[in-house]
Amino acid sequence: MSFTLHPVNDVHRSDDGDLVGLAEIAELAGVSRTVVANWRARDPRFPRPMVELRAGPVFNRDVAARYLRRRNRHMAHVVSTINLKGGVGKTTTTVGLAEVLSADFGKKVLVIDLDPQTNATTVLIGEDRWRELNGAGHTLVSLFTDALRRDDEPARFDLNSTLQRKVSAVTDVQTVDLLPSSLDLIDVQDRLAGMPSGRFYSNNPTDLLRRAVRPLLDNYDYVLVDCPPNLGIVTLNGLRISDGYIIPTIPDVLSTYGIPQIQTRVRAFADSLGETIHELGIVITKFREASKVHHATLRRLVDDENLPPVFDTRIPEGNAIAASAEFSTTSTLRQKYSYQGGYEAFRELAKEFISQVEDIA
Ligand SMILES: Nc1ncnc2c1ncn2[C@@H]1O[C@H](COP(=O)(O)OP(=O)(O)O)[C@@H](O)[C@H]1O
Ligand SMILES: [Mg+2]
Structure with missing residues (x-):
């Protein structure tokens, strides 16, 4: 086989117009070349090149155009929360x-609670409803236990009855759905880690969540995954579907200690998938304006170029935010997170978050 090695631009200008490179795809899509390179890195639907030239990959124009049409359909931004x-x-x-x-x-938002502590679940639907769901097996624990069941046992997980629609006790919040967690996830996490390797192969334990929620994700603008405080198999399931992650931390030595390990581990995992999981940033939480330690740690985080960027918005420590962990009805977010800066902080953070996330899309 032989190819004529034109630079990509010449290929594009060739009479038949059948071939395009990344630059032309970017032009067709009206986005930058970096964006197209990101799609190529992360999106399994991205077309395979007909040939790789020194100037870059070359694609069939029709295939590329079809991909772009498909891509125009809505895609969710998926972000994990880790520390x-x-x-x-x-x-x-x-x-x-x-x-x-x-x-x-x-925005339409799905919260996926992967933490056995089930705090996101109980804040959003209350303990009573959680207990009912848990009793009926309608939590994410069923998804994971299904992977561990014997071949003759029936599957229990049912996406439709597990998905909780229009959650949150705040009246103004109308478009948040939830996939609830369960305390039983602690046990399952250990059993998944002990799965024999033969079963690993046929039933990739880090891909369980992705396969289950795939039909659902693109119904949302944002999918936020609350991960447990470790980098075990359940967390990897969250990362598997994520475009990026954020690291909330109190600005003190102990809370920030593990950040480099998270970066290393997530990069290694993303590399093993041939994908990019973006380090969206560190979110400073429970910030105390009067604390010298908090200011000093914040400076250290901002100055360390190896760490992810630090969001400008800091979440102040506040009684109303502490009380927000309870499931009790309020009509507005301002009431829930207080008039003393808590609500404004979340709103500012959301603004920054949206621009960070849309940057990588
Ligand atoms: N900004 C804040 N001000 C005061 N209390 C907070 C703040 N953020 C979280 N808390 C409280 O701290 C505790 C731990 O927070 P949580 O979000 O559950 O942490 P994690 O999910 O990392 O375990 C909870 O009781 C929560 O209500
Ligand atoms: Mg938590």
Whole structure:
């Protein structure tokens, strides 16, 4: 086989117009070349090149155009919330963002609770409803236990009855849905880790969530995944569907300690998939304006170029935010997160978050 090695632009200008490179695809789509390179890196539907030239890959124009038409259909932005430490505001940040994205920015949001602590679940639907769902097996735990069942046992997970629609006790929040967690996930996490390798192969344990929620994801603008404070198999399931992740942290030594490990591990996982999982940024939580330690740690985080960027917006420590962990009805987010800066902080954070996430899309 032999190819004539034109630079891509010449190929594009050739009479038949049948071949295009990344630059032409970018032009067709009206986006930058970097964006197209990102699609190519992350989107399994991206067409395969007919040939790789030194100038770059070359695609069939029709195939590329068909891909772009398909791509124009809506795609969700999926973001995981991770920190190896508990109590640093992961759940508060996930739920706060979800509610503000919905009520103030008109976004449709799915919260996926992967933490056995089930805090996001109980904040959004209350303990009573969680207990009912858990009793009926309508939590994400069923998805994972199905992977562990014997071949003669029936599958239990049912996406439709597990999906909780229009959750949140805030009246203004009308477009947040939830896939609830269960305390039983702790046990399942250990059993998944012990799955024999033969079963691993046929039933990839980090791909369970992706396969289950695939039909659902693109109904949403944003999907926020609240991960447990470790990098085990359940967290990897969250990362598997994520375009990026955020790291909420209290600006103190212990809470920020594990950030480099998270970066290394997530990069290795993304590399193993041949994809990019973007480091969207560190979110400063429970910030105390009067604390020297908080200011010093914040400076260190901002100055360290190896760490992910730090969001400008800091979530202040506040009683109303602490109380927001309870499932009790309020009509507005301002009432839930207080008039003393809590609500404004989440709204500002959401603005930054949207621009960060849409940047990588
Ligand atoms: N900005 C804040 N001000 C005051 N309390 C907060 C704030 N953020 C979180 N909390 C409280 O701290 C505790 C841990 O927060 P949470 O979001 O559950 O952390 P994680 O999910 O990382 O374990 C909860 O009781 C929560 O209500
Ligand atoms: Mg939590």
